[in-house]
Structure formats: C-alpha cells, structure tokens
Amino acid sequence: MRSVRAQATLGATLVVAVALAAAGIALLLVLRANLIGQADLQAEVAAREVAGQLALDTPYDALDLDDEEDHPVQVTDEEGRVVAVSPGLTAITGAGAPGVTPVPSASAGATAPPGDDDDGDGDGQDDGGRPGRGEVAGDDPEISEGSATVDGRKADYRFAAVEATTSTGVTLTVYAGAPLTDERETVNTVRGAMLAGLLPMLAVVAGVTWLVTRRALRPVEGIRSEMAAITASEDLARRVPEPASRDEIARLARTTNETLTVLEASVERQRRFVADASHELRSPIASLRTQLEVAAAHPELLDVPGAVADTVRLQVLAADLLLLARLDAGEKPQSTVLELGALVREEVSQRTGDRIAVAVRAPEDAAFEVSGSRGQLARVIGNLLDNAERHAESLVAVSIAAEAGGVCVEVRDDGAGVPEDERERIFERFVRLDDARSRDDGGAGLGLAIARDVASRHGGTLTVHRATEGGAAFRLWLPRSG
Known part of the structure; x- marks a missing residue:
C-alpha cells in the first residue's frame, strides 16, 4: 500500500477499531459487574427475609416461601442437613447442600424441640411472657454461583448465604438465589448492539478519513506535478x-520555492561563470596563438615577452578558476595555527616589483594567531594588495590589530575608492567597475571574489569602507585560534 491516503485511512480505522473494542470490552465488564452486584443484592435481601422468619422461631413447614419463585431458597442446619426448601425446587448446585429434600425429622417439626425454651419453664416464652426471638447475622453474606431447577426450568443463580440463630440457640443457614438470566440477556443485547454498530462506524471513520486526507494532500499533488514539469522542462524560473x-504543506511549498530560487540563482551563477571564464580565457589564448602563428611564419617577429605574459596570465587565471571550483565544492581549509602578522610581513617582503611600496604597520611583540590554510590566507592578502596597487595613486598601507575577539587586517589605498552602491557588487566574480580598463591591467575580476570566499570559509568577513586617505579600505576579520 503505497498511497499515503490509503495508509492514513487504514491507520485511522485500525486505531478507532482498537479504541472502540477496548471501550466496548470495558463497558461490558462494568455492566456485567453492576448487574451481578444487583443480583447479589437481590439474593441477600431474599435470604435475610427468610432468615428473619427463622429468627422468630417460625417452623420450617410454615416459612413463607411462596414469593420466592424467582429466588430459590435452601435452609440447612449446623450439620449441613437440608431442613427447608422453596416450593418447586427440584435440583440445586452451589448452595449449602446438593439435596432438595428436607430431612424427615426437621420437616415435620418446628425450629425448637418441644419443651425447650429460653427460660426452661416449658411455656415457649421468655421471662417477660413474650414469644422467643433469635437473631440474624449482620455480616456481609457469602456469595456463590451455581444453578437451580425450579418448576422444571434450570437456570444459573447467584446465592447469598445468611446465618440465623433461633431463640433456642440453633444456627441455621439460609441460601437464597437471584437469577443471572437478566444479566446475561442484557450483556448479550448490549454486545450485539455494539457489534452491529461497529462496522458502520468504522466505515464512516474510513470514509471521512479518506475524504479529509484527499483534501489535505491535494496541494501536495499540485506540488509534485509542478516539480515534475520543472524537471521535464528544466525551467527553474517556474514555482510550485x-x-x-498556514499548515505544514504551505510551509513545504514555500520552502520548495525558496530552494528553487536558490537553485536558479546558483545555476545562473554557474552559467555566467562558465561564460565569463570562457570569455576571459579566449583573449590570452587567441593572443598566444596569433603570436605563435606569426612566429611560425616569421621567427624574427616572435614577441617572446608578450607570449610569456599571456602564458602567465593563463596560468594565474587557471589557478583562480581551480581555487573557485574547490571552494564551490565545499572544500574545508586546513586547520593550521599561524601568526597573521608574520604572514602579512612575509607576503609584503616578496612584492619587490610593485610600483608603490607597501607600508606595514604591525606590532612586532603582539601575536595575532589564527587557524586556517596558510596558502589560502596568503592568497587573500596578495589579492587585496594587488587590488590596492591597481587603484592607488601613491599610497598602499597594511595594518594589523586585534578587534572583537579576532584579528583585523586592513589594506588601504589613496585611489578613487569604491562607490557606496557598488561595495557589494565588487565581490562578485568577473566584475570590474572600470570597464574601460584593459584586461591586462585590470585582471579577470576574480581576486576579490576569491578573497571573500576564502574569508567566509575561515569563519571571517571581508568588507570595504572609505579610507582616511580617501581611497578604499578593505578589512579582513578572522577569529583567533582556540
């Protein structure tokens, strides 16, 4: 079953079925317990009525048992002999004794032997002249379950046993029963009604769940079909x-559209990157090919320095493109602890051919330790210095200082600066603000993009501001190691 709608319907139906079954069983158990409790109470009442008669020394054969047709009664003496039974009782189990025939001596006499009374004077009265009186046990009766046959009809009963003591001290036990027929009929009726209503109720639950689930999942089908269309057409400008x-499906749709937006921008950026890279590579390759073709026809006209310059430019551009590809692939920088001040001084010392000397201001006794790739951070410093050399009039300065839990390297120049509305655009790839500048002088427009990507991979930032000298001030912030 692969349909979410079918799975939800089946799951909801099963849960409701189990819940209804559990509730039904609990209801039947409670109902049965209540009905049995009522039967026990009826049996106890019937037993106490007979016990009350015995306590008044009513003879066995004079007991009023005619109203006990629904409550069979058996009376036994201390020796377990049957002394009285209700009319029509022909068989009994679960009571005091299996017999239903009173013993001859008991059935013919009274509860007290002749001449035996409370005061011993043989008049059957107590000293006050009143008839003798026994007592009925007030304890909760013992309850048992059995069967009895009354007037040829056998049924199950709950029996209550109540003891009665006559005025002569004879203890008798009265067993009175209450039928379980009503209890079983009621339980069976309720059970049948519950079973009859279970299937229609489950059908209603399944139908409602199916409809509600279909309504809830309808937007999902719209999202799926639109995503399939986007995949088939490869048109990332479309949206689901x-x-x-405001439910989860709406959030899923919004997240999907946000993902498509990011994906579209990424694909567009990649396309632009490939186009710009191809354009940047075309010029030095074409120039180098022209020089080689001229040299092949006229060796004396070979421009060796120009060929070397074009080759170097191709090498630098290829290295930049390779580094960008590695950064885009998510390559993590090496975690090496290095002293950023020493790295800056080392990078500046190697720039002997710059048209403007770089001024470095970094405390010799301070340690500016950061963690990262030495090669990549050196590339960032070099790119910032290259950019400053390209735009400076007469000043390129580098300063290092601790700032906000990290280390800040600032590269300044006294050139024209960067317009405020262009301060983010210059970090895009293949962007050159001065379109009139030659490619040989201006580079491919990858240096600042690489610098910001490397800074971001190291947990830092790279921003541009206006320098005090009037030009641009690039600030590289990196977190301290540890």
Missing part, C-alpha cells in the same frame, strides 16, 4: 503553487 493555509 503555495496554498493559502
């Missing part, structure tokens, strides 16, 4: 429909 609700 967003439902007006």
